[in-house]
Amino acid sequence: MRHPVRPLSHHAEVRAMTDITSRPPLLEVRDLAVEFADADSVVHAVNGVSYTLREGETLGIVGESGSGKSVHVLAMLRLIPMPPGRLAGGQVLFEGRDLLTLSDPELRKIRGGSIGFVFQDPMSSLNPSMTVGRQIMEPLMLHLGMGAEAARKRAIELMDMVRLPDAARRIDQYPHEFSGGQRQRIMIAIGLSCRPKLLIADEATTALDVTVQADVIELVKELKREIGMAVIWITHDLGVVAGIADTVQVMYAGRVMERGPVDDVFRDPRSAYTLGLLRSLPDLTAPAGQRRRLTQIDGAPPDMRFPPPGDPFAPRNRxxxxxxxxxxxxxxQAPGAAPGHLAAAWYDLPSVLAAEALS
Ligand SMILES: Nc1ncnc2c1ncn2[C@@H]1O[C@H](COP(=O)(O)OP(=O)(O)O)[C@@H](O)[C@H]1O
Ligand SMILES: [Mg+2]
Incomplete structure (x- = not known):
């Protein structure tokens, strides 16, 4: 994951991107804005997020804590409690229908059916008083119309698939009988159960150990190949994004700072914020002696009760x-970058870095 200033010249990647951009859109997020209000202040959590996700595309979303990653996907699925939350605008078209204005029954048909989701914090997402088997079976019966017996059989397969040992016995146990990592895998099994057209995973594997995380990522890739599922994968792990995503989107202060084909963005970032994230990572692809020293991004994200008027990263950007x-x-579109590589920046990062290297 190196990013010297170098224009894209890898035809394979250009081809791969052309491939994706020619697919039909599955999800179109338009100018989504979400706020949280209390008696004396308003937190502007998501501030006009727009993007298109195409069929079978995997979008990795990264950004520091508080950048609006979770809130924007929760808002899409109408899972933000309102109040204190409120939609300040936008549309979320899934297969052309606006999820934000669908009736509750219509939305429920989509949520957990053609859109599967896995969020962090499994304890709040599993029902503690229902066996895990029932919880995996429920969407299969509701969305796919399976009978109890078929659903139970499928639930055991799903538990096997996410590497939960001894599934045939453990299916009748309750959430508290599983470890945190196992509960997270149950959530992943539920998210994948109906073979969704879109899987939204928010820090879904962060709590898992490295081997299980690799297993789950392999499983998601298999399903992508098999059923052409699109994925939104939210993580702060840029390495995971490099391994799984076609497209990466960098968020900051409730906005999209940069977005594009993952290899192009990582090699040739155009937002100083993306550069900061990349520089805070060890470059594991470089020979040991040549690894760059890690640099944290100085400063803190803005207080979103008072969103800055300009580029929100400007106060931290040298x-x-x-x-x-x-x-x-x-x-x-970033000038000279791959098609679809977008950035929100007044400065031209490649020239700034080139000038810096000379001085
Ligand atoms: N229930 C809530 N009440 C008030 N503010 C909230 C609430 N949930 C999230 N926020 C605020 O919204 C912003 C975005 O949060 P979030 O989407 O969770 O960030 P991320 O997932 O990128 O770490 C943060 O400033 C956070 O404090
Ligand atoms: Mg989050």
Missing amino acids: YATPRCLTERPPLE
Whole structure:
């Protein structure tokens, strides 16, 4: 994962991206905005997020804690309690229908059916008073119309698939009888159970140990190949994104700062924020003696009760220009980058870095 200043010249990647952009859109998020209000303040958590996810595409979403990753997907599925939350605008078209205005019964048919989801914090997502088997079977019966016997058989297969040992016996146990990592795998089994067109995973494997995490990622890739499932994979692990995603989207202060084909963005970042994230990682692909020293991003994200008027990263960005502080940059095709590689930046990062390297 290196990112010297170098234009994209790898035809294979250009081809792969062309491939994805020619597929039909599955999910179109348009100008989504979400706020949380209490008696004396409003937190602007998500501030006009727009993107298109195509059939079979895997989108990795990264960004520091508090950047609006979770809130924006929860809002799409209408899982934000309102109040204190409120939709400040936007549309979320799934196969052309706006999830934000569907009736509750219509939304329930989609949620857990053609959209599977796995969130962090499994304890809050599993029902403690119902066996895990019942919880895996429920969506199969509800969305796929399976009978109890078929659903039970499928639930055991799903538990096997996420490497839960001794599934035939443990299916009748309750959530508290499983470890945290096992409960998370149960959630993943539920998320994948109906072979969704879209899987949304929010830090789904963060709590799992490395081998189980690798197993789950392999499983998701298999399902992608098998059923052409699209995936939104939210993580703070850029290594996981490099391994699983076609497209990466970098979020900060409730906005998309950069987005594009994952190899292109990681090799040739155009937002100083993306560069900061990449520089805070060990470069495991470099020979041991040549690994860069890690640098944390200085400073803290803005207080979203008072969103900054310009580029939200400007106060932490040593490359910021005066304009960055006052005027918000649009998310646009980055000049000279791969098609579909977009960035929101007034400065030209490749030239700034080249000038820095010379001085
Ligand atoms: N229930 C809530 N009440 C008030 N603010 C919230 C609530 N949930 C999230 N937020 C705020 O929304 C912003 C985005 O949070 P979140 O989407 O969870 O970040 P991420 O998932 O990127 O770490 C943060 O500033 C967070 O404090
Ligand atoms: Mg989150």
